[in-house]
Amino acid sequence: MMAQQRTADGGVVVVGGGAAGMMAAGQAAMAGAAVRLLEKKERLGSKVLISGKGRCNLTHDARAEELIEAYPGNGRFLQGILHEFDSGRLREFFAEYGLETKTERGGRVFPVSEAAKDVVQALSQYLQAGGVAVECRQTVKEIQLKDGRVSGVRTAAGVIPGKAVIICTGGASYPGTGSTGDGYRIAQALGHTVVTPRPSLVPLRTREDWVQEVQGLSLRNVEVSLWVRGKKKAAKFGEMLFTHFGLSGPVILTLSREADEALRAGEEVRLQIDLKPALTQEQLDLRLQRDFQRFSNKQCKQALDDLLPKSLIPVVIRLSGIDPERVVHQMTREERQRLGKLLKALTLTLTGALPLAAAIVTAGGVDVKEIDPKTLASRKVQGLYWAGEVVDVDGVTGGYNLQAAFAMGYRAGRAAAYYVTGENQRS
Ligand SMILES: Cc1cc2nc3c(=O)[nH]c(=O)nc-3n(C[C@H](O)[C@H](O)[C@H](O)COP(=O)(O)OP(=O)(O)OC[C@H]3O[C@@H](n4cnc5c(N)ncnc54)[C@H](O)[C@@H]3O)c2cc1C
Missing domain, CATH: 3.50.50.60 (FAD/NAD(P)-binding domain)
Structure with missing residues (x-):
């Protein structure tokens, strides 16, 4: 034509x-x-x-x-x-x-x-x-x-x-x-x-190798925040994924551009995962108290089934420093609160991004x-x-x-x- x-x-x-x-x-x-x-x-x-x-x-x-x-x-x-x-x-x-x-x-x-x-x-x-x-x-x-x-x-x-x-x-x-x-x-x-x-839009590597234990686990409705030299720079709500080298999924990809730039500038960069963003710290503590009452004769590692994906429970308990074999009613208030804090701020240190070839x-x-x-x-x-x-x-x-x-x-x-x-x- x-x-x-x-x-x-x-x-x-x-x-x-x-x-x-x-x-x-x-x-x-x-x-x-x-x-x-x-x-x-x-x-x-x-x-x-x-x-x-x-x-x-x-x-x-x-x-x-x-x-x-x-x-x-x-x-x-x-x-x-x-x-x-x-x-x-x-x-x-x-x-x-x-x-x-x-x-x-x-x-x-x-x-x-x-x-x-x-x-x-x-x-x-x-x-x-x-x-x-x-x-x-x-x-x-x-x-x-x-x-x-x-x-x-x-x-x-x-x-x-x-x-x-x-x-x-x-x-x-x-x-x-x-x-x-x-x-x-x-x-x-x-x-x-x-x-x-x-x-940009690239998976991120973490220093912590516990991610390997939960690789393949996808978390929905979490809030992930980006911290550069101890200052909160951004936060995104949605879905993320653990991989054998670190983290991926929509929320991570969205934060990756800023994270990569800070890493290139030699900054210390961390991500904090809020596993229960719908609850305040106090509400989560009340929820833990309720669950622990219900499971008071169980071991600590069996008391989080309603709150967390199975594969994440041993990791969270280990990071909280609580003996997983401990019977729930023996847990101190301080231990319960430590656990609650961890659930609101599961922290990972970033070491880098995957190369450009792997970026979206x-x-x-x-x-x-x-x-x-x-x-x-x-x-x-x-x-x-x-x-x-x-x-x-x-x-x-x-x-x-x-x-x-x-x-x-x-x-x-x-x-x-x-x-x-x-x-x-x-x-
Ligand atoms: C895995 C993956 C998933 C994605 N998913 C989405 C999504 O769901 N939604 C979204 O919005 N974006 C998505 N993106 C990003 C999006 O696909 C790109 O931003 C978009 O395709 C860019 O379009 P473009 O035409 O500029 O480049 P491209 O689509 O990359 O096209 C460039 C073309 O130029 C050709 N070419 C290169 N050099 C030469 C040359 N010298 N001579 C002749 N031809 C040449 C290439 O062969 C290629 O076909 C995704 C990207 C990836 C990698």
Whole structure:
């Protein structure tokens, strides 16, 4: 259609067929540009396919102002972008391509089919409808310039011409999905500043090895707080998981960005788990008294069954310093209170985060100061655009990262198309 009316060298080349790249390519095509989408892997959307444990939490049900709050990495940069293309727009977009979505507890939005492959399928239909030329197994090595403007890209196979290039190469986490940080190298070669890539939404290692005893245990409705040099920095309520090396799960991932930054700065960083956040210390003590009355002739290790998951009981008793064999009615008030305090503040010392490759997202990336948020155009090179995780923007868990990638892709695709169609009319 429209796309085919344009000459190839006057078109838009999109680098990277992830969430941002697919959205950008389709929008550029719908806005009248000839578009080639170049993807390094053998298929599109490898990371989308594994997102949300294969269910793809594609956005978060919230208004733009609320969404912006969920990006510790440069949320303000997204302000106009998310107002134009918020979660409602995204859901309407997917509905147009046959993908119905549903909101789960906490506002997370998933496909009704609960299959990430249906998200990629809908995006593929959209690309086809726009007449985008999709080329897989094409790795872009560098951007070609002529008179200081973009003139195309170089791949292993040769030069592909284009008046505008949108770079959507993602971050540097989960490199098996194709996002191996190529965009950062391309950015630096073009004179862009790259804010040091580092892990965000990443599991954390602990000094205490008792976590191994409870590995696999998932705790719901706990409050975890982050303490740096003895000061409380943040607290999150929800679900967490013990692993063989430390901690993971949504609450931990959300706190990980700040924890990792403090650890990198050489600070002493601890996490405190409040196992009973719905009870005050006094209420919990009353609850312990009641339970202990009921189990007064049992051993201490048998008296916590109603209060804690089984595997955690021996750990908690050991940490409290109480003899597990001790009969409950022999326990002192001081011992009971010590136990209560531990249940409200089970403390772990952090030693580090897992590496960037194991992070759900990459914090850092192409400096937002060098990108115009109205168009996602580079302020350094004419005809160059950036979208998605390659940009120094990152969100917490809950669908925010895909929402940001889609919204940036939407705007960059349209802006690049207007740029080339305007240029084509001039030439
Ligand atoms: C395990 C996991 C689960 C996740 N779950 C969720 C979730 O449920 N909800 C959510 O919001 N976010 C989730 N995320 C984060 C989200 O998937 C990413 O933030 C999002 O995919 C970023 O989109 P993108 O298009 O910028 O990059 P990507 O999706 O990473 O796409 C980049 C693409 O560029 C290609 N590429 C790279 N270099 C080149 C090159 N030189 N030439 C050509 N092509 C290239 C890559 O092969 C890749 O296909 C998850 C991430 C992971 C790792």
